[in-house]
Amino acid sequence: MQAAKQEGRNGHRDATLILMMYRHGLRVSEAISLRWDQLDLKQGTLHVNRMKRGTPATHPLRGPELRALRQLKREYSESPYLFQSERKGPMSDRTARAIIARSGELAGLPFPVHPHMLRHSTGYYLASNGQDTRAIQVYLGHRNIQHTVRYTELAPGRFKDFWND
Structure with a gap:
């Protein structure tokens, strides 16, 4: 920018x-x-x-x-x-x-x-900040959740709260 x-x-x-x-x-x-x-x-x-x-x-x-x-x-x-x-x-x-x-x-x-990199960056940013996959799906306008899942698969903190020992 x-x-x-x-x-x-x-x-x-x-x-x-x-x-x-x-x-x-x-x-x-x-x-x-x-x-x-x-x-x-x-x-x-x-x-x-x-x-x-x-x-x-x-x-x-x-x-x-x-x-x-x-x-x-x-x-x-x-x-x-x-x-x-x-x-x-x-x-x-x-x-x-x-x-x-x-x-x-x-x-x-x-x-x-290229411009689509901005759209992908949005998805990865939201996923890495722990936003709900369904919320990201609606935000990006995806009809199929499979198009959204790609962003959450690489989110670094997606497993961090699985165990609280």
Whole structure:
């Protein structure tokens, strides 16, 4: 996010895109189709419409997201879309992918970065913090629990409370 923020004239927009994709486990198509009417900045909620037959959900928005979104609203209020193009329409899939790949390069990551890595990072983060597998399933919009289990299989503390000797 810091690398995205430093690059180009849309740095805040690009950093907010990365923040929202990571915090909410969004796919590229879900992120670029986000509209202002899916947000309630006063209540701090985001209605996520999942693609690929995923289940929709309402997610809480935390302080960093709310601040970033309020600034984004001030800067790009002409469009119904959160992440708009230079032509005031929704950002393209290709542009979002390029922003994330370029941000990874600018951050000096030793491997190529693609947007779905943010979604996987969300799942692994939630699992490693001990969140319930079913809750992660609903949060990420997975219809099948098998898609969620991959995150909990590698959670380092998943056995720590099995015995209390």
